[in-house]
Amino acid sequence: MLLQDRTSASCAPARCLSCKARGNSLCAAMADGELSALHAIGRRRNLPAGQAFNWAGDRNHHCATVVEGMLKVTASTSDGREQIVGLLFPGDFVGELFADDATLTVSALCETDLCTYPRAAFERTLEDHPRMERLLLRRTLLALGDARGRMLALGRRNARERIAGFLLDLVERTGRPAANGGTRIAIPISRGEMADYLGLTIETVSRQLSQLKAAGILAFAKGDRGCTVLREASLQAILNPA
Amino acid sequence: MLLQDRTSASCAPARCLSCKARGNSLCAAMADGELSALHAIGRRRNLPAGQAFNWAGDRNHHCATVVEGMLKVTASTSDGREQIVGLLFPGDFVGELFADDATLTVSALCETDLCTYPRAAFERTLEDHPRMERLLLRRTLLALGDARGRMLALGRRNARERIAGFLLDLVERTGRPAANGGTRIAIPISRGEMADYLGLTIETVSRQLSQLKAAGILAFAKGDRGCTVLREASLQAILNPA
DNA sequence: GCCGCGATTTGACCGGCGTCAAAGCCCCCG
DNA sequence: CGGGGGCTTTGACGCCGGTCAAATCGCGGC
Structure with a gap:
């Protein structure tokens, strides 16, 4: 384990080099050598169509980036009415950072591959890599702009x-x-x-x-x-x- | 000007020390000595009730933080229907970063004091101060969460x-x-x-x-x-x- | 091919909310 | 004190989109 970390510090892990989402995900902020920091905490996961990545109300343990496929992010009322508040495509970041409990449900619209991270570890990595944090800020701002456009649509x-x-x-x-x-x-x-x-x-x-x-x-x-x-x-x- | 910058580098500018929004604005990420970086590019501005800070469609030259008062952020359709997509309170950040044109209109709900910055200069300051960038990321994530809750309300x-x-x-x-x-x-x-x-x-x-x-x-x-x-x-x- | 099941389309109906209009209220100002 | 203008309330009415129900389509299994 330690050994692998050391070697991969000088050249990117193979899984990352061949990753389809590399380049338009947060990983794009990482130099090849830095990728080991993410690689060490990341696990690949395949989500069949329709299956949930996490449920609103659950403890918020994991985040991820979409490698391939599509996810929906939904909010719902106590009596079950549902609103999709976001769609996620390859490269997009998945999860609610800095929150102990999830308020949203994320589920796969088709078979989807993710690279998942424990949230705490991911947040630490983020602190250590301001370039990645900056990229996340930009994406979050884009998502916010999108959300605002959709508020106009839904409201008016x-x-x-x-x-x-x-x-x-x-x-x-x-x-x-x-x-x-x-x-x-x-x-x-x-x-x-x-x-x-x-x-x-x-x-x-x-x-x-x-x-x-x-x-x-x-x-x-x-x-x-x-x-x-x-x-x-x-x-x-x-x-x-x- | 230069002289002032040097002196204020060792102790926070008076305007900032007495600022009501200090402590829950992005400035809270700055040590007293760092504040001069923001102080140097910031200008106080008073906005009478009802007046716009900027209009959707204008070039996006300025951003700001709310010192006192309240602002509304509105989106509207081509035929004039309007949706408030955000409310801003003291300490909140105002503006659409990394965008050349404004897509939203921001205007004062009551008499409001702002601390305004040229957007380009603010973005540069952000790059130099990762702690401030981190604080902005957190706020943007909160705003996104809020927006998603409002999407549920508006849609369902x-x-x-x-x-x-x-x-x-x-x-x-x-x-x-x-x-x-x-x-x-x-x-x-x-x-x-x-x-x-x-x-x-x-x-x-x-x-x-x-x-x-x-x-x-x-x-x-x-x-x-x-x-x-x-x-x-x-x-x-x-x-x-x- | 035939059946069965889910997704989609279409129809009939109705209620919530928007629209238009008028009345009421509050406050400022003369 | 009276008048005027803007905000708010209330009323009457109609339409868009939700609800309930049935028909149709598409597709996989046998």
């Missing part, structure tokens, strides 16, 4: 506008030019999860998508998640009314 | 529940025991601002408050902002239904 936009905004986000994140001049996007989550993300119900989401299809703005290929956006400008017009 | 709670939650927040923040065994709270903002904060309309806020009064849960003294909570447990029960 109607169902049509929320759907349009969501689809435009997907265009930006996953859009690829389609044959017919439209843009093909993946919709990586179920209707129910879209509803939880947008603060709507499944039925409303489905109806709105049907209307957009009827209006010739969207087209669905049968039997797959995803669709192609035929008239992006129309979505923009819905999102930003005069 | 009805008007009654939002009002109850808001009042309970005020009890925690400003509550003082009242003569009749109730808790006296200050409501430091107008009905319109409450509505913007809660994602409701003025009329709905007013109606809900009237209902709580009729139910004997709240009592309003005539002619002042504020009220006393007679039955806090009832508010809890509204916020967390079975």
Whole structure:
């Protein structure tokens, strides 16, 4: 163990060098030699689709970074209504730092690989590596900006506008030019999860998508998640009314 | 100028020593001697009630910390619907770091004193003082947690529940025991601002408050902002239904 | 192919909250 | 003391989106 630490201090651990999330995760702040500090406390973990990484109310022992896959972060009311308050993609940091108890539930939207760390050890590592702390600050600020945009959507936009905004986000994140001049996007989550993300119900989401299809703005290929956006400008017009 | 910097490097600038926000602002991370770094780039500024510190869409030149007073951070749609996405109190940091353009509008809810900094200079100071950066990270994480709680409220709670939650927040923040065994709270903002904060309309806020009064849960003294909570447990029960 | 199950879509209905309007209240100022 | 303007309350009404229910689709297993 000690020996391994010493050797890996001079060259990055193999698991890290081949890591798909390296480069856009917090690890990017670490020089190859420093990675051993994280490597020593990190464990790889695979999370099957649907399974929770942790539950709101549990003691908050672990944090992680997403290596591959997607997670949702949800908050819920005492009677079970649920709101997705964040989505996490490869490279994103997972967890609530500096808090003894978790207030949010994190679970996998599809099969997901994580690099998990004991929270206490991670926080210590953070203190020792200001570059990593700085990177985390930037990410947290981005997440906060995102959260604020979603507060506007949840508080002030109607169902049509929320759907349009969501689809435009997907265009930006996953859009690829389609044959017919439209843009093909993946919709990586179920209707129910879209509803939880947008603060709507499944039925409303489905109806709105049907209307957009009827209006010739969207087209669905049968039997797959995803669709192609035929008239992006129309979505923009819905999102930003005069 | 240079001379002043040198002298103040050995003892904290007088303005900082007497600052009411010292101790719970980012400055708390600075030893007395370090404060000159902030002092040199900071300017005091007084903002009359209602006036904006900056507008969404402007170049993002300045940030600040709140010395005294209260600010609101608002996001709005292209057609003018407005959502308050944050409230700022003495000691809180004001501004969107690492962004060239402001996406949010910040304005004073009452007469407010700020200590403002050019954003670029502040970011440089941050780099030189990891303790301050760490404090900012903690605050940003708290703000993110708060934002997520508000997403749940805006996305999944009805008007009654939002009002109850808001009042309970005020009890925690400003509550003082009242003569009749109730808790006296200050409501430091107008009905319109409450509505913007809660994602409701003025009329709905007013109606809900009237209902709580009729139910004997709240009592309003005539002619002042504020009220006393007679039955806090009832508010809890509204916020967390079975 | 056929069945069964979950996800999605569609329909009917209704209630909460937004909208529009008017009245009331408070405070400032003359 | 009276008048005016802004904030707040209250009322009437309509619509959006939630609820309940049923039909349809998609897919895997046998």
